Amino acid sequence: MAAQAGVVGLGLIGGSLGLDLQSRGWRVQGLVHRQATAERALARGLVSAVSTDPACLSGCDLVILALPIPLLLNPDPALLEALPRDAVITDVGSVKKPVLEAWNGRHPRFVASHPMAGTAAAGVEAGLAGLFQGRPWIATPDAQTDPDALAVVEAVARDLGCHWLTSGAAQHDQAVALISHLPVLVSAALLRAVGEERDPEIRQLAIALASSGFADTSRVGGGNPDLGVAMASSNREAVLKGLAAYRWSLEQLEEAVLRDNWPQLRQELERTQALRPEFLRTAPEVNP
Amino acid sequence: MAAQAGVVGLGLIGGSLGLDLQSRGWRVQGLVHRQATAERALARGLVSAVSTDPACLSGCDLVILALPIPLLLNPDPALLEALPRDAVITDVGSVKKPVLEAWNGRHPRFVASHPMAGTAAAGVEAGLAGLFQGRPWIATPDAQTDPDALAVVEAVARDLGCHWLTSGAAQHDQAVALISHLPVLVSAALLRAVGEERDPEIRQLAIALASSGFADTSRVGGGNPDLGVAMASSNREAVLKGLAAYRWSLEQLEEAVLRDNWPQLRQELERTQALRPEFLRTAPEVNP
Numbered sequence: 001m002a003a004q005a006g007v008v009g010l011g012l013i014g015g016s017l018g019l020d021l022q023s024r025g026w027r028v029q030g031l032v033h034r035q036a037t038a039e040r041a042l043a044r045g046l047v048s049a050v051s052t053d054p055a056c057l058s059g060c061d062l063v064i065l066a067l068p069i070p071l072l073l074n075p076d077p078a079l080l081e082a083l084p085r086d087a088v089i090t091d092v093g094s095v096k097k098p099v100l101e102a103w104n105g106r107h108p109r110f111v112a113s114h115p116m117a118g119t120a121a122a123g124v125e126a127g128l129a130g131l132f133q134g135r136p137w138i139a140t141p142d143a144q145t146d147p148d149a150l151a152v153v154e155a156v157a158r159d160l161g162c163h164w165l166t167s168g169a170a171q172h173d174q175a176v177a178l179i180s181h182l183p184v185l186v187s188a189a190l191l192r193a194v195g196e197e198r199d200p201e202i203r204q205l206a207i208a209l210a211s212s213g214f215a216d217t218s219r220v221g222g223g224n225p226d227l228g229v230a231m232a233s234s235n236r237e238a239v240l241k242g243l244a245a246y247r248w249s250l251e252q253l254e255e256a257v258l259r260d261n262w263p264q265l266r267q268e269l270e271r272t273q274a275l276r277p278e279f280l281r282t283a284p285e286v287n288p
Numbered sequence: 289m290a291a292q293a294g295v296v297g298l299g300l301i302g303g304s305l306g307l308d309l310q311s312r313g314w315r316v317q318g319l320v321h322r323q324a325t326a327e328r329a330l331a332r333g334l335v336s337a338v339s340t341d342p343a344c345l346s347g348c349d350l351v352i353l354a355l356p357i358p359l360l361l362n363p364d365p366a367l368l369e370a371l372p373r374d375a376v377i378t379d380v381g382s383v384k385k386p387v388l389e390a391w392n393g394r395h396p397r398f399v400a401s402h403p404m405a406g407t408a409a410a411g412v413e414a415g416l417a418g419l420f421q422g423r424p425w426i427a428t429p430d431a432q433t434d435p436d437a438l439a440v441v442e443a444v445a446r447d448l449g450c451h452w453l454t455s456g457a458a459q460h461d462q463a464v465a466l467i468s469h470l471p472v473l474v475s476a477a478l479l480r481a482v483g484e485e486r487d488p489e490i491r492q493l494a495i496a497l498a499s500s501g502f503a504d505t506s507r508v509g510g511g512n513p514d515l516g517v518a519m520a521s522s523n524r525e526a527v528l529k530g531l532a533a534y535r536w537s538l539e540q541l542e543e544a545v546l547r548d549n550w551p552q553l554r555q556e557l558e559r560t561q562a563l564r565p566e567f568l569r570t571a572p573e574v575n576p
Contacts, residue, residue, distance in 0.1 A: 116497050116499055117499075118499065118500070118501075135499075136496050136497055138493075138496075138497065163496075165493075165496055167489065167493055168489070171487070171489045171490050171493055172493060174485075174487070174490045175490045175491075175493035175494040175497055176497060178481070178482045178485060178490070178494050179482060179494045179497055179498045179499070179501075179502040180497070180499065180501055180502065182478065182481070182482075183478060183501050183502055183505035183506075184501070185538070185541050185542070185545075186474060186475075186477075186478050186505060186538070187474075187505050188541060188556065188557055188560040189474075189534060189537040189538035189540075189541055190470065190471060190474050190534065190537075191560040191563045191564055191567070192537035192540070192541070192556065192559070192560055192563070193466070193470070193530065193533040193534040193536070193537040194466045194467060194470075194563070194567060195559070195560070195563040195567075196533055196536075196537065197462075197466060197533075199459070199462070201455065201456070201459045202459050202462045202463045202466070203463075205426075205453075205455055205459055205460060205463035206463040206466050206467045206567065207566065207567050207569060208424050208426075208451075208453055209404050209424055209426065209463055209464060209467055209468070210467045210567050210568055211404055211405075211406065211423075211467070211468065212406070213406075213467075213468055213471050213472070213507075213508040214467040214468065214471055214567065214568070215568055216504040216505070216507045216508065217471040217474060217475050217504070217505055217507070217508055218471075218560075218564055218567070218568075219501075219504045219505070219564075220501045220504065220505055221557075221560050221564070222560055222561050222563070222564030222565075223561065224561070225554050225557035225558045225561055226554070228553070228554075228557045229550050229553050229554045229557065232545050232550075232553060233545075233548070233550050233553075236545060236548070239545060240542075240545060240546065242481065243538075243542050243545070245481040245484055245485075246477060246478065246481040246538075247538070247542075248481070248484075249477040249478075249480035249481040249484065250473070250474070250477035250531075250534075250535070250538075252477075252480070253473050253476060253477055253480070254473070254528075254531050254535075257473075257520050257524060257527060257528060257531070258528065260521070260524070262517050262520075262521050265516070265517050265520060265521075266513050266514070266516075266517045268476065268480065269476055269509075269513035269516040269517065270513045271480070271483070272476040272479040272480055272483070272506075272509050272510055273510050273511065273512070273513055275479045275480070275482070275483040275510070276479055276506055276507075276509070276510030277510075278495065279479070279482060279483075279494065279495050279498050279502065279506070280498055280502070280503055280506075281495060
């Protein structure tokens with residue numbers, strides 16, 4: 001009999017995992033909250049079977065919690081109860097310290113992990129085959145993590161085409177604050193500043209003239225507010241640290257403009273021009 | 289005999305204009321600084337004829353100055369001398385107040401204008417047919433602008449498929465500061481903040497985990513430093529005003545995080561989510 005995986009939550013990440021796991025020979029049992037979602041998930045072939053009853057997970061060898069951060073940090077007692085004690089449990093949350101704190105002691109074979117993949121889409125219609133191919137999947141084991149369970153998650157990640165990494169949870173959360181959570185606030189502040197423009201002629205011109213540079217820089221700031229709040233609230237300290245570094249950096253650029261120090265501004269922009277390819281060595285370049 | 293247009297500078301904008309004007313029946317005379325550029329421009333078919341001698345412009349009915357801002361604001365005396373007095377002269381600079389100040393009185397038929405089009409490419413290899421199709425082309429006439437000359441530039445812009453607009457130069461420059469120049473500094477500050485990370489493990493993780501969100505938000509901050517300096521120095525007051533509005537906006541978001549005021553942060557992010565489509569109604573959405 002094929003191994004059975006449970007996927008809890010069938011949004012973009014959960015649905016994509018369902019598709020890819022099935023294509024690798026897993027029987028995939030989905031668990032969702034609403035009956036309508038269950039029906040769409042089955043119609044889309046995201047899972048082999050689906051239920052709204054946590055008891056459906058009883059035969060699973062592996063359960064992946066693809067839940068929004070707030071539900072992951074405060075799991076439903078019925079879900080906790082239903083997780084098989086000998087199954088490997090992992091999550092896909094974009095913060096790892098709070099997840100470890102919430103889950104250590106709750107299940108002996110829990111592995112905190114985070115596949116870094118995404119599109120702008122969300123919900124049961126968003127799941128996409130091959131989403132994880134070539135993307136990083138990072139785990140943040142600590143002293144309580146079962147090494148055999150960790151090896152199971154690694155094997156699944158590699159089988160799905162992911163680049164496997166491990167790190168400390170705090171280091172993961174600070175890195176993700178810098179390259180994922182901070183950009184959301186930086187980008188939202190740009191939209192907010194432009195939105196504050198009260199001169200109707202300037203406002204209309206800004207709308208007429210906004211081009212791909214504005215579109216790119218404002219993209220993540222115009223994203224899902226729930227995701228933004230979940231990131232900031234669950235990774236608060238790291239986000240505040242990132243914001244402080246960001247404010248300092250912006251001040252250096254502003255000071256160069258204020259002082260008409262154009263050689264200084266050129267030097268700063270030469271440095272950022274050189275930095276970008278370094279930080280995007282491994283990223284898919286959607287818009288070069 | 290077909291009308292003759294001169295294009296001064298054959299980088300992305302000048303080269304693309306050369307291609308499109310020829311396709312609309314113009315004979316296009318290019319003027320460039322270096323012989324090697326002249327040869328490549330001719331080989332690429334950007335122009336009908338090309339020279340490094342400003343005297344080549346003598347037969348032109350229209351001359352488009354597609355020069356970098358610093359050269360546009362401090363034009364070569366030999367170029368000024370060579371511009372036919374009865375030709376219509378226009379520019380493509382992304383700031384308009386300093387251009388009007390530099391050119392009013394220098395040529396009776398000068399029209400300050402700005403086609404809003406671009407790619408990341410630059411130089412004689414960058415010119416692209418159809419670059420202006422569907423894009424805005426804005427002129428900023430003042431009391432000294434010759435209405436017939438303005439009508440000529442409008443006809444050319446519309447013939448190239450542009451959406452034609454006019455506004456005051458100050459309003460143009462403030463709008464462009466908000467949607468084009470400010471994003472460069474906001475985005476550069478993000479790269480600079482991430483680049484400042486000194487913990488080698490966090491730095492390596494940030495590099496490994498940087499994804500499309502970081503790629504998009506950092507794109508314009510990793511662009512051409514000369515362009516960034518030209519924007520900031522020629523549009524200094526508007527850029528500083530934009531930066532002040534931006535700092536205030538970022539502070540509001542940071543304060544919500546600092547005070548654990550998640551309803552406030554959600555409200556802010558709901559607002560930016562609603563603002564983005566409003567400001568990008570007319571922009572080409574490269575990366576939705």
